[in-house]
Amino acid sequence: MKTVRLIYQKTGRAKYISHLDLNRLMQRVLKRTRLPVWYTEGFNPHAFVTFALPLSLGYESRYDCMDFRILNDDLRNDQMLQVLRRALPPDIQALEVIDPVLKAKEVAFAAFELELTCDTDTAAQLTAFLQSDHILVEKRNKKKEIITMDIRSKIRQMEIIPTEDGLQIRLLLPAGPVENINPALLLEAAENSGCVFDVRSVVREMLYDKNMNIFR
Amino acid sequence: MTELQLHKLLRGVQKPGRYTGGELNSVVKNKDAVDVRFAFCFPDTYEIGMSHLGMKILYALLNDMDGVWCERVFAPWVDMEQNLRREGMGVYALESLDDIAQFDIIGFTLQYELCYTNMLHMLDLSGIPLHSKDRHSLHNLVVVGGPCTCNAEPIADFVDVAFLGEGEEQMVQFVQLYKEYKANGADKQSFLKAAAQIRGVYVPSLYTVSYHPDGTVEAVTAESGAPLPIQKYIIQDLDTAFYPKDFVVPYIEVVHDRAVEEVFRGCIRGCRFCQAGMIYRPVREKSWETVSKQAKCLCDSTGYEEISLSSLSTSDYSQLEPLLNDMLEWTQQDQVNISLPSLRIDTFSPELLEKISRVRKSGLIFALVAGRQLLREVINKNLDEDVILQSCETAFRGGHCNVKLYFMLGLPTETLEDIEAIGQLGQKIVNRFYAMPDKPKGRGVQVSISLATFVPKPHTPFQWMAQDKLQTIRDKQRHLVESLTTRKISVSWHESQASVLEAVFARGDRRLSKVLCRAHELGCKFDGWHECFDMHKWEQAFADCGLSIEFYANRERSYEEVLPWDHLDYGITKGFLKRENERAKAAQTTKNCREQCAGCGANRLLRGGTCFENC
Numbered sequence: 001m002k003t004v005r006l007i008y009q010k011t012g013r014a015k016y017i018s019h020l021d022l023n024r025l026m027q028r029v030l031k032r033t034r035l036p037v038w039y040t041e042g043f044n045p046h047a048f049v050t051f052a053l054p055l056s057l058g059y060e061s062r063y064d065c066m067d068f069r070i071l072n073d074d075l076r077n078d079q080m081l082q083v084l085r086r087a088l089p090p091d092i093q094a095l096e097v098i099d100p101v102l103k104a105k106e107v108a109f110a111a112f113e114l115e116l117t118c119d120t121d122t123a124a125q126l127t128a129f130l131q132s133d134h135i136l137v138e139k140r141n142k143k144k145e146i147i148t149m150d151i152r153s154k155i156r157q158m159e160i161i162p163t164e165d166g167l168q169i170r171l172l173l174p175a176g177p178v179e180n181i182n183p184a185l186l187l188e189a190a191e192n193s194g195c196v197f198d199v200r201s202v203v204r205e206m207l208y209d210k211n212m213n214i215f216r
Numbered sequence: 217m218t219e220l221q222l223h224k225l226l227r228g229v230q231k232p233g234r235y236t237g238g239e240l241n242s243v244v245k246n247k248d249a250v251d252v253r254f255a256f257c258f259p260d261t262y263e264i265g266m267s268h269l270g271m272k273i274l275y276a277l278l279n280d281m282d283g284v285w286c287e288r289v290f291a292p293w294v295d296m297e298q299n300l301r302r303e304g305m306g307v308y309a310l311e312s313l314d315d316i317a318q319f320d321i322i323g324f325t326l327q328y329e330l331c332y333t334n335m336l337h338m339l340d341l342s343g344i345p346l347h348s349k350d351r352h353s354l355h356n357l358v359v360v361g362g363p364c365t366c367n368a369e370p371i372a373d374f375v376d377v378a379f380l381g382e383g384e385e386q387m388v389q390f391v392q393l394y395k396e397y398k399a400n401g402a403d404k405q406s407f408l409k410a411a412a413q414i415r416g417v418y419v420p421s422l423y424t425v426s427y428h429p430d431g432t433v434e435a436v437t438a439e440s441g442a443p444l445p446i447q448k449y450i451i452q453d454l455d456t457a458f459y460p461k462d463f464v465v466p467y468i469e470v471v472h473d474r475a476v477e478e479v480f481r482g483c484i485r486g487c488r489f490c491q492a493g494m495i496y497r498p499v500r501e502k503s504w505e506t507v508s509k510q511a512k513c514l515c516d517s518t519g520y521e522e523i524s525l526s527s528l529s530t531s532d533y534s535q536l537e538p539l540l541n542d543m544l545e546w547t548q549q550d551q552v553n554i555s556l557p558s559l560r561i562d563t564f565s566p567e568l569l570e571k572i573s574r575v576r577k578s579g580l581i582f583a584l585v586a587g588r589q590l591l592r593e594v595i596n597k598n599l600d601e602d603v604i605l606q607s608c609e610t611a612f613r614g615g616h617c618n619v620k621l622y623f624m625l626g627l628p629t630e631t632l633e634d635i636e637a638i639g640q641l642g643q644k645i646v647n648r649f650y651a652m653p654d655k656p657k658g659r660g661v662q663v664s665i666s667l668a669t670f671v672p673k674p675h676t677p678f679q680w681m682a683q684d685k686l687q688t689i690r691d692k693q694r695h696l697v698e699s700l701t702t703r704k705i706s707v708s709w710h711e712s713q714a715s716v717l718e719a720v721f722a723r724g725d726r727r728l729s730k731v732l733c734r735a736h737e738l739g740c741k742f743d744g745w746h747e748c749f750d751m752h753k754w755e756q757a758f759a760d761c762g763l764s765i766e767f768y769a770n771r772e773r774s775y776e777e778v779l780p781w782d783h784l785d786y787g788i789t790k791g792f793l794k795r796e797n798e799r800a801k802a803a804q805t806t807k808n809c810r811e812q813c814a815g816c817g818a819n820r821l822l823r824g825g826t827c828f829e830n831c
Contacts, residue, residue, distance in 0.1 A: 012219060013238035016226070017467045021233060025467060028240075028519030031550070045551050046521070057232070087519070089240040200220065 001038055002073050005216070006084060007096040010061045011203075014091030019054040025089070026066060032087040035080060038069035052104045052215060053175055053207060056182060061204040065215065067100060101216040108210040109156060110175035112183045117166040118197035126167060126195045127160050130186075137189045151189065154181050166197065175207065217305075217313035225303050229296050233468035234262035237310030240465045241517065243279040243286070244311050251283035251395050255309050255319040259326070259334035260744065262290040266464070267472035269526060270325055270362065274383055276460035284391055287311040287319075288464070291334045291741075294748070297341065306342030317342045321357045321394065324375075326364035329721035330714060330744040332371055335360075336736040339374075346733060348376050348421055354397065354404050359390075365418070366448075366495050367674040367781040370721050372420035373729035376408060380416045380784060381448030382481070384458045389414050412442040416449030418784065425726050425780070431767060433725060433778040445785040448495075450821050454481065454502040459510050462517035474522035474555065477511040478502065479539070482818075483528040484809040485560075487585070488596045488800050489627065491673035492528055494793075495786045497818035498827040499809060504539035511543060515552050522553040530556045531563035534810075540571050558583075562599055564607045569614040580611050581620040586627060587637030593803045594629050596796070601641070608645045612652060618662045619645065625692045625709075626670040626684035628800060635696050638665060642705040665707045667693060669715035673722050674781045675788060677796035680773040683719040686712060713751045714743065720768040725780035728768075730761045787818035 010017070017025065030037045030047045039045045052065035070080070077097040084094045118126065129135070135152040157172035173181040183202060190197075207215035217225075226232040247253065256275055258265030265271060271288070278286035287309035292300055300306065306315040316322055322344070324335045336346050339358070345351050348358065360371065361379035368378035379386060390411060397407040412419045422442040426434040438444040451457045463475060482499035483492065502510075511523050523543075527533065540554070547554055554572055561582040584604065586592045592599055611619055623638050642663045649661040669689050672681045684692075689712045697707055721728060735757040742748035758765055773779065775794055782790070792815060799806060806814050809828060813819075819827045 013222075013236045016232040016236045018233070021467045021469065024469065025465075027521065028465060031519035031521065032516070034516075039551055089238065091238055198224075200223065 001069055001071050003067050003069050003100060004077065004080065005098050005100040006066045006068070006080075006094060007098065007216075008064050008066070008088070009093045009095060010055065010064055010091065011093070012060075012091040014089065015058055015060045018057045019051070022055075023049070023051075025092075029084070029087045030068060033080075033083040035075070035083060036071040038071055050104050053107050053110065055204060056184065056202075059202045059204055063095075063204070063206045063215075065104070065207065067104060098216060102209055102213075105177050106209045107176035107207050107215050108174065108178070109172055109208040109212065111205040111208070112169075112171045112173065113201075113203045113205050114169040114171065114183060114187070115163070115166070115200040115202075116169065116197045117200050118195070122195055122197055123162060123167050126190055126197065129190055129193050129195060130158065130160060130169070135186065135189050137185045139185060151181065151185055154179070155186075166200075170205075172208075217308065221303070222313065225299055225305065226296075227299070229299055230293065231262075231468055233466075234290065235292070235296060235310070236467075237288075237313065239467055241462045242288075242311055242464045243275075245279075245285040247285065247312055247314070250285040252285075252321065252391055252398065253319045254278055254284060254286040254321045254323060254391065255289050255316045256286050257289040257291075257307075257316070257322060257324045257335070257338060259291050259324055259331040259338060260742075261293055262466070263468070263470040265290045266466045266470040268325065268327065269476050269478065270383070272460055272463050272476070273458065274387060275464070276462070277384060277387065277458050278391065280458075281388065281391065283395060285311075287314075289316055289338070291338055292341070294742070300341060307338045315342050317344055317356065320355060320398065321359060321391070323359045323361065325362040326360050326371070327362050328744060329364060329370075329718045330749075332364075332721060332732055333736050333740045333743055335371070336374065336732065337741045340736065346736070347373055349373075351376070352404065354394070354402065354407055357394070357404070357407075363491065363495060366491070366784060366786055367722065367724070368418060368420060368784070369425075369726045369780045370724040370728035370732060372726045374732075375420065376404070377411060378418040378420065379449070380418050380446060380786070382416075382451050383449070384451055386414060386416045386449040390417060409440045409442070412440070415447060418446045420726075423783065427725075427727075431727075433780050433782075435778065436783045445783045447785040447821075448787065450498075450787075451481070451500070452823055454478075454500050455506045461513055463514060463520075465518050465520070472524070473520075474524050475511065475514040475518055475520040476524045476526050477507055477514060478526050479507050479530060479533045480527045484532055485529060485598075486596055486796070486806055486808065486814060486816075488594075488677040488796055489585070489624065489670060489673075491676050494675050494677075494788050494816075496528065497787055497816060498822055500827075501534060504535040504542060507535075507539055508542045508546075512546055515547075515550060521551060522555055523547070524555045524557050526557060529558050529560055531558075531560045531568070532808075532810075536568075540568075544571060560599075561607045562603045564610060566610050566614065569610060569616075573614065580616050580618075581622060582607070583622040584641070585622065585624050586630075586634060587623060587639075587641050588634045590803055591627060591630060591634045591637075593805050594800050595627055596800070596805050598805050598808075601644075604641070605644060605648050609648055609652065612649055612655065612661070615656060617649075617656060617659045618664065620664045620666060621645075622666050622668070624668050624670045625696075626689050628670075628678060628681050629803075630684075630692075632692070632695055635692050636699045639696055639699045639705065642700075643702065646702060646704045661704055663705045665696075665705060667696070667707065667709035669710070669712045671715055671719045671722055674779065675786050675793070677793045677800060679723065679779065679793065680775065680777075680797060682772040683716065683769045685770055686716055689715070711746050711749065714746075714749055716765060716769050717743065717751075717754060720765055723780070724768055727761075727763060731757050731763055734760050787816070787821045789817035792816045 037047045050067040081097040137151045159170040161168040359377040365378040408419045480501040482496045585597045672678045738753040
């Protein structure tokens with residue numbers, strides 16, 4: 001038995017699939033492939049899968065990972081990729097099947113690309129807000145208490161690019177089991193500061209480990 | 217609709233996955249290359265509609281036709297409705313995201329009476345005129361099917377065509393005819409006249425109903441050579457009938473999220489309250505080889521981890537033993553669970569329980585319907601108490617410590633003793649558990665009693681009976697709860713006001729179209745959902761139209777009365793229904809079809825004219 005990692009994109013209408021639904025979907029995808037996948041042996045046998053990092057409902061992803069176990073060690077990764085491609089719905093595209101290099105818990109950063117629509121005044125206001133020294137947001141910690149946090153210091157990289165009808169924001173944020181910052185927090189803070197804009201899309205572009213190696 | 221428009225539309229909507237489409241196995245065609253666009257509408261939420269087998273069959277069937285594209289449409293929930301109005305959009309189909317107003321044929325499947333307002337609501341949101349007479353062209357033809365069309369009269373003013381019976385063959389003929397008429401630029405009226413000649417196609421506008429001064433029907437007359445009565449369509453041979461090779465697999469969790477394989481149609485039992493047991497006659501089985509093959513094909517194409525063997529009473533399938541043995545060969549290997557949704561308690565054996573629990577264990581529900589032996593004889597639910605208790609013990613031994621029992625309140629001849637008997641039966645089941653020397657350790661027993669309200673339905677032996685008044689039903693519910701002495705038994709029930717409305721529309725006449733229209737204007741929708749249902753609005757709608765709820769729900773009809781659905785022939789004869797009603801009054805049971813033919817008349821629909829060898 002070996003563990004393999006599927007790298008896939010989740011775009012278009014697939015962004016409306018929640019994490020829980022994605023889990024169920026992947027169960028069925030694996031079943032359709034008829035690959036010799038390892039099933040748990042409890043009361044409710046199911047394919048054992050692990051996602052590197054759950055994605056919020058409404059976000060697209062250009063690089064996502066799911067691990068599963070395969071009983072036949074001789075199966076080649078490219079063979080599995082072929083059958084997975086056929087079994088996945090159109091808006092979820094398999095990119096690669098690899099032998100995992102890193103453990104799922106080693107995800108440390110995620111890159112996002114946000115497309116906002118707003119007028120030019122708001123764009124300027126928003127840019128100033130995002131570039132200020134402190135951005136305070138309210139967040140629930142693991143004990144469910146509401147804490148105030150300065151999110152500015154958490155943003156590892158930020159690039160703000162004016163577009164025809166608003167802004168494109170590229171962010172590198174902490175992600176994973178240790179610390180996880182959802183870009184929605186930043187947008188919420190911006191809204192609370194009085195900026196009026198539409199979020200056209202949020203795309204998670206890439207996952208990295210703590211040394212900024214691509215998560216593989 | 218563009219992705220961006222969809223994104224805007226879905227902002228703030230709960231469960232956006234209901235409205236996006238794009239699921240595996242959904243069919244996308246080039247709309248410019250098809251001749252007929254068919255919007256298959258389910259007038260309830262996505263989760264309910266996507267659980268419905270009939271829609272899956274017809275969706276696959278229509279999309280198999282050349283030049284036809286069938287798409288799915290569901291009723292938008294109230295939050296989505298607001299967004300649609302905000303964006304100035306109508307109800308749209310999930311495959312193309314096009315408004316239903318762009319479709320040639322708009323079909324609704326009517327599974328229960330309380331969805332009628334949703335049909336109007338959906339048409340209205342897309343700006344389609346509600347009344348058949350106001351839609352002048354062949355475009356936007358509104359058609360309906362499903363069990364409710366066995367009395368299509370309350371919706372007669374709205375629909376152009378109602379399909380009676382089973383759709384697999386009739387639908388193909390109908391759509392083919394539509395294609396020809398559309399290509400020739402024909403008008404709606406000439407098409408409807410021609411369509412009425414297809415077996416099972418009922419065109420309400422070709423019939424005139426006259427009434428007596430007391431509001432009962434005087435007569436129904438046909439125009440333009442339309443048939444009278446209109447006979448339902450049935451499939452002669454299920455082995456060769458169309459069955460889908462795949463299902464659309466939803467992303468979000470739906471009510472019945474599994475593959476479904478139909479094993480037979482009709483029911484041998486003849487329970488007198490049960491409409492399905494009457495209108496789907498005669499009984500026709502699929503061979504076990506076909507069932508197993510089709511089931512395997514569905515599991516492979518969908519990846520479902522569960523397959524349900526569907527029918528009105530699956531344990532009555534004559535080939536269940538060879539079927540299960542054959543299916544277990546592949547289901548165990550593929551980690552697929554078999555579920556038998558409609559088990560009769562008297563056919564429930566340890567062997568059967570073991571087979572269906574092989575991969576995963578699921579819950580057990582038994583429909584006992586009445587608590588006392590005598591009342592079970594009245595309704596022809598032929599179950600002995602000993603058998604019930606024995607089967608519960610079997611379930612306990614199999615590790616099922618929770619059993620769910622289903623009963624009906626308000627059955628004809630029912631007394632308070634019958635009500636108490638429900639609780640007593642529950643108590644006997646609890647006692648049986650504790651009397652078992654080898655009862656499962658460390659776990660208690662839980663008997664859940666679920667109560668429905670009896671609704672007299674057309675085409676059943678009880679079609680002449682009055683429904684209990686609302687207050688009587690409520691008294692009975694309270695009486696049962698008060699008679700219980702243990703917490704091992706829990707009781708739950710549905711809102712009975714809605715059952716009153718169901719009774720009205722189940723046996724209603726054409727005059728009710730006015731009430732439906734008025735209720736729709738008053739904002740009635742999703743009447744099957746307690747959070748949306750508003751009885752006051754309905755009472756107002758009836759008052760505004762000068763019609764009475766009691767006339768339809770609580771009035772006993774005489775055998776002489778012309779019933780609003782008498783011109784719709786479902787095979788079973790009125791003579792048979794009368795006989796059965798009389799036997800009910802005398803508490804006489806009738807044997808099941810396999811034991812002895814009761815002469816219901818449905819065999820006339822079969823080529824050869826016999827359902828069983830002993831007919």
